[in-house]
Amino acid sequence: MSTEVLKKSPAPALDRGGPGGRGPGGQDDDGREGPELFYDPARFGLWLFLGTLTMMFIGFTSAYMVRRLAPDWIQLRPPGLLWANTAALLLSSGTLEVARRRLRGWNVAGVGPWLRATGALGALFLAGQLAAWRVLVSRGYFVGSSPHNSFFYLLSGVHGVHLVVGLIWFGVVLVKARRLAYTPGQDGLGMFATYWHFLTGLWVYLLLLFFVF
Amino acid sequence: MAHAPEAHAGEAHAHAEEAFIWKYVFSKNHRIIGIQYYITAMVMALVAGLLAMLIRLQLAWPARDWAFLAKIFPMGYDAGGGFGVMRPEFYAMLFTMHGTIMVFFVLSTAPVSGFGNLLIPLQSGARDMAFPFLNGLSYWTFLVGCVVILTSFFVGAGAAAGGWTAYPPLSALKGAVPGSETGQTFWIVGMVFFIAAFTMGGLNFVTTIINLRTKGLSPLRMPMTLWAMFLVAVLGLLAFPALIAACIMLIFDRHFGTSFFLPTGLVLNNAPMLGPDGKFLHQGGSPLLWQHLFWFLGHPEVYILMLPALGFTSDILTNFARKPLFGYKSMVGAMCAIGGLSFIVWGHHMFVSGMNPYLAMAFAVGTILIAVPSAVKVFNWLATLRGARIRFNTPMLWAMGVVSLFISGGLSGVWLAQSAPDIQLHDTMFVAAHFHLIMAGAALFGVFGATSYWFPKMFGRMMNDTLGKAHFWFTFIAYYCTFFPMHYIGIAGHLRRIYDPYQYEFLKPLQPINEFITISALVLGVSQILFFINFFWSAFAGKKAGENPWEANGLEWTTASPPPHGNWPGAIPAVHRWPYEYANPDFPKDHVMQTEPLTAAEQQEKAAEGPSRHEH
Numbered sequence: 083m084s085t086e087v088l089k090k091s092p093a094p095a096l097d098r099g100g101p102g103g104r105g106p107g108g109q110d111d112d113g114r115e116g117p118e119l120f121y122d123p124a125r126f127g128l129w130l131f132l133g134t135l136t137m138m139f140i141g142f143t144s145a146y147m148v149r150r151l152a153p154d155w156i157q158l159r160p161p162g163l164l165w166a167n168t169a170a171l172l173l174s175s176g177t178l179e180v181a182r183r184r185l186r187g188w189n190v191a192g193v194g195p196w197l198r199a200t201g202a203l204g205a206l207f208l209a210g211q212l213a214a215w216r217v218l219v220s221r222g223y224f225v226g227s228s229p230h231n232s233f234f235y236l237l238s239g240v241h242g243v244h245l246v247v248g249l250i251w252f253g254v255v256l257v258k259a260r261r262l263a264y265t266p267g268q269d270g271l272g273m274f275a276t277y278w279h280f281l282t283g284l285w286v287y288l289l290l291l292f293f294v295f
Numbered sequence: 296m297a298h299a300p301e302a303h304a305g306e307a308h309a310h311a312e313e314a315f316i317w318k319y320v321f322s323k324n325h326r327i328i329g330i331q332y333y334i335t336a337m338v339m340a341l342v343a344g345l346l347a348m349l350i351r352l353q354l355a356w357p358a359r360d361w362a363f364l365a366k367i368f369p370m371g372y373d374a375g376g377g378f379g380v381m382r383p384e385f386y387a388m389l390f391t392m393h394g395t396i397m398v399f400f401v402l403s404t405a406p407v408s409g410f411g412n413l414l415i416p417l418q419s420g421a422r423d424m425a426f427p428f429l430n431g432l433s434y435w436t437f438l439v440g441c442v443v444i445l446t447s448f449f450v451g452a453g454a455a456a457g458g459w460t461a462y463p464p465l466s467a468l469k470g471a472v473p474g475s476e477t478g479q480t481f482w483i484v485g486m487v488f489f490i491a492a493f494t495m496g497g498l499n500f501v502t503t504i505i506n507l508r509t510k511g512l513s514p515l516r517m518p519m520t521l522w523a524m525f526l527v528a529v530l531g532l533l534a535f536p537a538l539i540a541a542c543i544m545l546i547f548d549r550h551f552g553t554s555f556f557l558p559t560g561l562v563l564n565n566a567p568m569l570g571p572d573g574k575f576l577h578q579g580g581s582p583l584l585w586q587h588l589f590w591f592l593g594h595p596e597v598y599i600l601m602l603p604a605l606g607f608t609s610d611i612l613t614n615f616a617r618k619p620l621f622g623y624k625s626m627v628g629a630m631c632a633i634g635g636l637s638f639i640v641w642g643h644h645m646f647v648s649g650m651n652p653y654l655a656m657a658f659a660v661g662t663i664l665i666a667v668p669s670a671v672k673v674f675n676w677l678a679t680l681r682g683a684r685i686r687f688n689t690p691m692l693w694a695m696g697v698v699s700l701f702i703s704g705g706l707s708g709v710w711l712a713q714s715a716p717d718i719q720l721h722d723t724m725f726v727a728a729h730f731h732l733i734m735a736g737a738a739l740f741g742v743f744g745a746t747s748y749w750f751p752k753m754f755g756r757m758m759n760d761t762l763g764k765a766h767f768w769f770t771f772i773a774y775y776c777t778f779f780p781m782h783y784i785g786i787a788g789h790l791r792r793i794y795d796p797y798q799y800e801f802l803k804p805l806q807p808i809n810e811f812i813t814i815s816a817l818v819l820g821v822s823q824i825l826f827f828i829n830f831f832w833s834a835f836a837g838k839k840a841g842e843n844p845w846e847a848n849g850l851e852w853t854t855a856s857p858p859p860h861g862n863w864p865g866a867i868p869a870v871h872r873w874p875y876e877y878a879n880p881d882f883p884k885d886h887v888m889q890t891e892p893l894t895a896a897e898q899q900e901k902a903a904e905g906p907s908r909h910e911h
Contacts, residue, residue, distance in 0.1 A: 123425040127502045134494055134536045141540030141591070145584055149555060154579035226552030229579060236547055 128273055132280050135244070139284065142237055143291060149229050156228040160293050161217040167210035168289060174203030175282040182271040190266050197259055197271075200278070201252045204245065211242055230292075237288050245281055252278075321435075323427035324860060328434050329412030330753055333746075335434075336405035337827075339441060343396035346389045348820050353381050353389075355806070355813035357795040370453055383794040384473045387456035388448070390792055391474065394459030395482065398596065399489050400441055402738045406603035407531075408437070408496050410745050411524045413752060415500060417851035418521045420509025420868065422861045425502040433495035440488030443481050451477030458792065460589055463556035463582045467548040470563055480549065483542050490535045490542075497535075500528035509850070511870035515624065516889070518849050518874045522627055523606025526634040527599050533638070534595035541588035554580035583648055590641035597734045598637045602630060604741025605672060608697045611748050612676055613875045614847050615691035616683035617885055620875040622675040629668035629675075636665050646714040647721045655714040662712035669705055673698065689763030690845075693744030696771050697737050703775075704733025707782065722792070725785025731778045743767070743826070750833065751840030751856035758837060762829040769822035776815035780808050848888050849874045 149155070181196035215235065225235045255274050264270035319327055349371075352361065362379040365372035371385030412430065416423055424430045447454040456474025457466040465471050466479050504525045508517075517525075544555040557577035561568045570576045613620045620626065642650060642658035676698050685691065707729040710716050720726060743766075750758045781789075784805045789796055796802040796809070843852040850870065854863050868890040876887035881896065893901065 121506060123502050123506045126506055127426060127429075127498045130498050130501055130532060131494075134497075134532050136536075137533050138536035138540050141537035141588055142544075145540065145544060145555065145588065148581060148584050148587075149579075152579035152581070154554075154559075224552075225547070226554070229554060232547060232551075232553035232555065236544065236553075240543065 125273055125276070128276060132277070135280070135284075138240075139237075139287075142233075142240075146233050146237075146291065149233070152229065154229065156230060158218075158223060158228070158230040158234055158292070161214050161221075163210055163214045163217060164289070167207050167214065168285065170203045170210060171207040171282050171285055174200045174207065175279050177203065178271070178275050178278055182269065182275050185264055185271055186267060186269055188266045190262065193259055193264075197256060201249065201256060204249055204252065204278075208242060208245055208249070211238055214238075234292060237292075241281065241285055241288060244284075248278055248281055321431060323423070323431045325412045325416050325424045325427070325430060326753070326857065328430050329409050329414075331434050332412060332437070333405055333409035333753075335438060335441060336401050336409060337830075339396050339400040339404070342445065343393050343401060344820055344823065346393040346396070348817060349381070350386070350389050350393060351813040351816040353386055353794070354796065355810045357381075357797060370448070381794075384456060385453065386794045387458075387472065387792070388454040388474050388478070391456050391458050391482075392444070392448070392454050395455070395486075396444060397735065398459060398600070399486070400444065402600045402735060402742075403493065403596070404437070405742045406607075406738060406745065407524070407527050407599060408433075408493070410520075410603065410607070410742075410749065411496065411500055411527070413749065414520055414851060415503055415524055416507075416862055417752060417854070417858060418518050418849055419504055419507060420512055420850050420863075420870065421503055421507035422863075422867070424499045425507055426499050429495050430499050433492045433499070436488055436495065437492035440485045440492060443488060444485035447478045447481035447485065450481060454478040455482035460586075460593070461545070462589075463545065463548065463580075463585050464558070464561060467545055467556050467585075468561065468563060468568075469549060480546075483546055483549075487539065487542055490539050493531050493535060497528040497531040500524055501532065504528075509867045509870055512850075512889075515627070516870055516873045518606070519609035519620070519623075519626060519630070520603070520606035522630055523602040526630055527602050530595040530599050530602075530634055530637065534592045534599075537588050538592040541585055541592075545585065548577075548580070552576070554578050556580045556582050556585045558582060583645070586645050586648060587641070590644045591638075593644060594641040595634075595637040597730070598633055600734050600738040602634065603745075604697050604737045605630065605701075607741045607745040607748070608676065608694045610847075610849070610874075611690045611694040611744055612679055612698075613877060614748075614845055615686045615688060615694070616680050617686070617877045618679055618683045619877055620675070621678035622671070623873065623875060625671050626675055629671040632668040633665060636661060636668075640665065643712055643714075643717070646717045652714070659713050663709065666705070666709055666712075669701070673702055673705075688747075688845075689758065689760050689767060690744045690748035692764060692767040692771075693740050693747065696740040696767065697744065699771075700732050700736040700740060700774075703779075704729055704731075704736060708733060720785060722790055723785035724781040724789045724791050727791045728778050728781035728785060731781070736774060736778070740770075743770070746830070748845065749851070750837075751844055752851055752858060754834040754837070755840055755855075755857040756833055756837035757840045757844060758833040759829050762825055766822060766825040766829060769825065770819060773815050773819035773822055777812055777819055780812055784808055846884075846886050847874075848876055848886050850889055853888060853890055 177196045178200040181193050181200060184190075184192035184196060215238075218231070218234075223231045225232055251274055255271065258264060318324075322328060322331070349364070349368075352359075352364075358380060360379045361372065361381070364381075365379035368385070371388075372379045372381055412424065415421075452473035454474060455461065455466070455478040456472050457479065461479070461482065465475060466482075469476055469479075504517075504521060544553075547553040548555050548557055554577040557580040559575050559578045561575065561577055568576045609620055609626060640658055640661040642654065643662045646655050646658075707725065711720060711726065711729055746753075747758045747763050750756065785791075787802075787805060789802055789805055797806060840856045842855060844856070845852070850868065851858075853868050870889045871892050872887065872889055874889050876889075876891075878885050879887055881894065
């Protein structure tokens with residue numbers, strides 16, 4: 083989906099005006115405005131997709147809440163590495179936002195370094211997550227040894243898979259940025275940023291779910 | 296995506312020169328993808344229908360030696376020494392796969408993915424779906440799911456056997472029954488592919504309907520079919536993720552030794568399931584957790600099957616009654632209410648799970664509430680038919696069949712909605728009767744109706760009306776003969792999913808009824824040959840259809856049959872009124888297309904009265 087979505091120019095060329103065209107400006111014969119374009123379809127589709135991801139994690143969360151009530155629940159002690167990983171992911175969202183603002187602010191040369199930092203921090207996060215799993219395994223916390231472990235491996239794994247998808251998308255974004263495919267002054271990185279920030283927020287939520295609530 | 300008309304004409308030309316493989320196989324055109332979905336669902340229906348026939352043979356004559364079946368299905372029958380008696384584990388695989396394939400791969404696929412893809416761009420006035428590439432990807436993902444599900448019969452010890460609901464621990468322990476081995480893994484993988492495909496389709500449906508409607512097509516001018524497709528897609532996007540989550544956890548339980556759904560103290564083949572340390576391998580999990588997650592999807596899922604049929608029926612009834620749809624706004628409201636309520640009633644599938652009676656009562660009240668919008672729909676249909684000069688063509692017969700099944704199946708739903716009668720009737724043939732009438736039957740009849748009605752938009756030709764009517768009457772009568780007696784045997788205590796009912800003394804007198812049901816089911820199955828003949832013969836050699844053979848009003852009837860690439864050769868027409876403008880005395884014809892501009896008199900009336908019925 084990601085590449086297909088990216089092929090669309092940031093400002094979609096929809097049937098505007100013209101005979102039978104739709105969109106703002108087209109007045110219906112009975113004096114009423116035709117239905118406004120609700121939203122850019124690609125962005126709208128992305129938000130819908132994030133909605134389904136949210137529903138999936140609501141499903142996991144409700145399972146977590148129910149399972150936590152069983153007597154065999156042993157709280158997992160988080161490896162310290164997790165906090166460093168979280169910091170890397172939060173930073174990557176920050177650098178992405180800087181890159182996005184540079185692009186919107188006509189500073190094309192300033193986009194590249196911040197974009198590369200985003201990808202590097204994302205990859206660092208993933209490597210850190212794998213290292214955290216290894217730490218847990220070395221301490222004897224296996225996926226099946228207690229339900230809290232199971233949920234930790236499961237949910238951090240599902241989150242990680244989506245981050246891998248994010249990194250693949252990032253690769254496409256990076257190539258496009260190199261080729262100067264993004265129009266300066268426009269929010270060409272907006273969709274990728276939406277997905278990336280969603281994953282950052284999701285990880286923070288998972289941390290809170292695992293170790294705070 | 297939408298294009299300017301001029302740009303589009305050039306593009307259509309480019310597409311005409313595309314190779315066959317890109318035009319018809321790996322197509323991105325919504326109509327081709329719809330037909331691909333539809334035909335794949337047909338093949339899956341054929342398989343699942345054959346499984347049903349084997350189930351029925353077993354229930355009528357359980358000890359009979361079926362030597363020829365043993366030759367066809369060596370894995371399912373004890374073939375040695377002239378015996379052809381079905382194996383119990385094969386019976387469990389049959390009902391599991393019949394349910395799974397029918398619910399997901401046939402009755403979710405044909406009406407939603409099939410007709411949704413065909414009709415959404417046509418009815419909303421779009422060139423194609425919002426994301427054509429994603430649409431094509433969706434079909435091929437779905438096809439992988441089909442292949443995985445079908446091959447599961449031939450891997451390891453056979454297909455999944457834990458019911459279409461795949462309740463743990465049966466589905467979570469690899470050694471529980473033969474079907475719990477590789478077959479169950481394939482079931483999960485197949486479902487994940489299906490859900491991924493359905494989600495891609497749902498993203499497309501919602502985005503297209505929200506964003507790409509033509510000028511003037513306000514929500515309250517949308518045909519009921521379009522409303523149904525929108526709601527179905529929203530339901531799917533919200534409900535299926537819960538099953539994905541559950542499936543992932545089930546895979547972990549099966550293969551990685553976790554205990555999400557597996558409780559302490561499991562005993563397998565008379566041996567406690569202990570680990571090397573002498574403790575139970577699985578501890579503390581909750582099988583009920585799976586049921587909650589499954590039915591959180593499962594109940595919206597039955598409306599995913601139903602709502603398209605209700606939409607088709609509203610469109611077809613008004614056309615062949617030549618009358619405006621009675622209570623359009625209440626119809627839309629009723630559909631939204633049904634969709635909304637479907638998310639808070641899943642517990643009525645679990646009344647015997649030992650839930651708190653107060654909770655059961657809450658679920659029961661929510662479920663009974665669904666009867667209100669359902670009754671609104673039935674009332675409006677009947678009011679639409681009242682005093683009408685009905686044209687009895689094939690699509691109309693199917694639509695009236697949907698109304699009939701919706702009433703008769705809905706009435707037993709009111710029984711099952713309440714926890715007290717449900718605890719008695721749970722897991723009996725009464726339940727099988729109920730859902731085959733309302734969910735399976737109405738959805739199936741809706742698909743048949745939609746097929747004969749929108750066939751011109753699929754292939755540019757008409758289906759044969761005589762053959763269609765014969766198919767309808769055989770199917771209608773055989774359908775009721777098959778499923779209506781199941782109410783009776785269910786109340787008499789006949790369990791569903793039972794290999795040999797006559798092992799119990801009190802069920803022995805029911806064998807003649809079961810034989811009658813089986814013969815009806817065989818007639819029902821054989822009658823479908825009429826449909827297959829009609830479908831394929833008409834697709835190639837049927838009478839050529841004009842733009843608007845049924846004298847209907849919707850946008851899809853303003854373009855050629857079949858529609859060209861891009862749906863309208865020129866500009867996309869604008870919409871000025873609702874799609875149910877039949878029998879308006881101010882017009883010479885008895886129907887007024889959605890694209891017909893308001894007359895001067897109508898504009899005056901509108902200005903004087905504010906919103907009128909043209910405003911819909």
